[in-house]
Amino acid sequence: MYATRRYLMCPPSHFRVTYSINPWMDPGKPVDLPLALAQWEALRDRYRALGHTVELLDPVPELPDMVYAANGATVVGGRVLGARFAHPERAGEAAAHRDWYRAHGFGDVTEPAHINEGEGDFAVTASWLLAGRGFRSSPLSHGEAQEFFGRPVIGLDLVDPRYYHLDTALCVLDPEAEDVMYHPAAFSPGSRAVLARLFPDALLAEESDALALGLNAVSDGRHVFLPEAATGLFAPLRDRGYEPVPVDLTELLKGGGSVKCVTAELRS
Ligand code: ARG
Numbered sequence: 001m002y003a004t005r006r007y008l009m010c011p012p013s014h015f016r017v018t019y020s021i022n023p024w025m026d027p028g029k030p031v032d033l034p035l036a037l038a039q040w041e042a043l044r045d046r047y048r049a050l051g052h053t054v055e056l057l058d059p060v061p062e063l064p065d066m067v068y069a070a071n072g073a074t075v076v077g078g079r080v081l082g083a084r085f086a087h088p089e090r091a092g093e094a095a096a097h098r099d100w101y102r103a104h105g106f107g108d109v110t111e112p113a114h115i116n117e118g119e120g121d122f123a124v125t126a127s128w129l130l131a132g133r134g135f136r137s138s139p140l141s142h143g144e145a146q147e148f149f150g151r152p153v154i155g156l157d158l159v160d161p162r163y164y165h166l167d168t169a170l171c172v173l174d175p176e177a178e179d180v181m182y183h184p185a186a187f188s189p190g191s192r193a194v195l196a197r198l199f200p201d202a203l204l205a206e207e208s209d210a211l212a213l214g215l216n217a218v219s220d221g222r223h224v225f226l227p228e229a230a231t232g233l234f235a236p237l238r239d240r241g242y243e244p245v246p247v248d249l250t251e252l253l254k255g256g257g258s259v260k261c262v263t264a265e266l267r268s
Helices: 033-049 093-103 140-149 189-198 207-211 231-239
Strands: 006-009 053-056 073-076 079-082 107-110 122-124 129-133 153-157 170-174 179-182 223-227 243-247
Touching: 006 033, 033 053, 033 223, 033 243, 073 093, 073 122, 073 140, 079 093, 079 140, 093 107, 122 170, 129 140, 129 170, 140 153, 153 189, 170 223, 179 231, 207 231, 223 231, 231 243
Parallel strands: 006 053, 079 107, 129 153, 223 243
Antiparallel strands: 073 079, 122 129, 170 179
């Protein structure tokens, strides 16, 4: 179902790769900052052109990964479960997000007890809160999120360091229809079986598309914004009635993130 959404994004004004906390990050590789900004602005403008609201979070100079706004909190029903980052390099982002939500009228903005990297590891469908673990978010954060949101959590084990967050391996295409796409090899055998049981008709992504971070996509229920290199997903998405919107975010790929990582969804 296509409905306009409300997103939160943070411009990559201070984006750089000076440390490595995932296999995609190579501090030796230069980042073209003007290009990163232009690519990010193009995505923001595309959201707005389709009627979506894009709110903006002020970037902090000392926090180069802040552009990956999806990691800063999880918002469902207007309630905000804050993040707690696994790596000290990103720890400061959590408070910046909580401050933003408090200043913008969100209720129940909560600082979590356990490590969770927001929508990096939490994905929402009408029935479930899908929750990744293995690299970043603590398994203990799953129970915490279930209690906070009152939604059943499905814990999923990530096993490949290239897919260190759930949102690099799985994308909710339509929450109401319980329609998802994912890359099976990113998950443990048991988690694959769980996904097959819950989503028997899911779109399964090939490795080449997963490696282009094609699962790191944002869907509004009709348009699916995804990395333009994930070409193998275009036809299967069209066959299911979606409209792929290819996005060029190559500079931000150097930090290990793409479309979904830079887009937090504010679910009312
Ligand atoms: N450099 C960031 C990190 O490793 C990238 C985060 C990507 N975000 C995401 N939602 N997967 O934490």
